[in-house]
Amino acid sequence: MQSNTPAPAAPSSAAKSVSTARRIAAVSWKPLLFAVLMWVSAAAGEIPIPGTPVPITLQTFVVMLAGLMLTWRQAGAAVAAYLAAGAVGLPVFAGGASTMALVGPSAGFLLGFLPGVIVIALVKGGARAKGAAAMLLTALRYFAAAFLGGVVVVYAFGFLIQSALTGAPLMVVALASMGFVVGDIVKAAAASLVAAGLAKLR
Numbered sequence: 001m002q003s004n005t006p007a008p009a010a011p012s013s014a015a016k017s018v019s020t021a022r023r024i025a026a027v028s029w030k031p032l033l034f035a036v037l038m039w040v041s042a043a044a045g046e047i048p049i050p051g052t053p054v055p056i057t058l059q060t061f062v063v064m065l066a067g068l069m070l071t072w073r074q075a076g077a078a079v080a081a082y083l084a085a086g087a088v089g090l091p092v093f094a095g096g097a098s099t100m101a102l103v104g105p106s107a108g109f110l111l112g113f114l115p116g117v118i119v120i121a122l123v124k125g126g127a128r129a130k131g132a133a134a135m136l137l138t139a140l141r142y143f144a145a146a147f148l149g150g151v152v153v154v155y156a157f158g159f160l161i162q163s164a165l166t167g168a169p170l171m172v173v174a175l176a177s178m179g180f181v182v183g184d185i186v187k188a189a190a191a192s193l194v195a196a197g198l199a200k201l202r
C-alpha cells in the first residue's frame, strides 16, 4: 500500500553548512580558548632567573589546567594550535617571541608542553562529585597528574633539547633550571584545586 505522507525535504546546502559550522564550533571552542589562554599566560610577563636564559612564566599553569579540564584530544589540540601559531610567526611565546623560540633555549619546554598536556589528561582519572573529602582526593590525584605531565615530562623535553642545542651538559642545564621547581609546584597545586572545584560545579 502506498502512503500519502510526503517524504521529508532534504536539508538545503545552506542548512548543511550551518550545521557543519555549528559542529566545528562545538568541538573547537575549548581548544581555541585554551590556546588563547596559553598566549595570555606568556604575554602576562616573565621573571628571569640567574643561570638560564629560560624565564619563569605562567604557561605551565595553563598547560596543567588544560590537561585537567579537557580530554586528551582537546588538550593536545589546544597546545598544538598554540605552537603552530608561534611557528608561523605570531608573537605568542614568552617575551613576544615566535618562530625563533622553537630553535632556542626554550624550544624543548615549548615542545614538551604537547606530550606534557596529553599525559596530564590521560592519567588524571575522573572527578569525584560528592563532598569536600571527595573533592580533596580528586585535587590530590589532579596534583599528581599535573606534576607528572607539567613538570616531569615538560622538564625532560626542556633539559634534553636545551642541552642538545646549546652543547651544555645535561646536568648543568638541569641544575640551572631548579629555580623553576617551587613555582611550578605552586602552579600544579593551584591548577588542581581550580580544576577539582570546577569539576564539582558541573
Ligand SMILES: O=C(O)CCCC[C@@H]1SC[C@@H]2NC(=O)N[C@@H]21
Residues within 6 Å of the ligand: 042, 054, 055, 056, 057, 058, 059, 060, 092, 093, 094, 095, 097, 101, 106, 109, 110, 154, 180, 183, 184
Ligand atoms: O619561551 C617560551 O615561551 C617558553 C618558556 C618556557 C618556560 C619554562 S616552562 C617550565 C619552566 N617553568 C617556568 O615557569 N618556566 C620554565
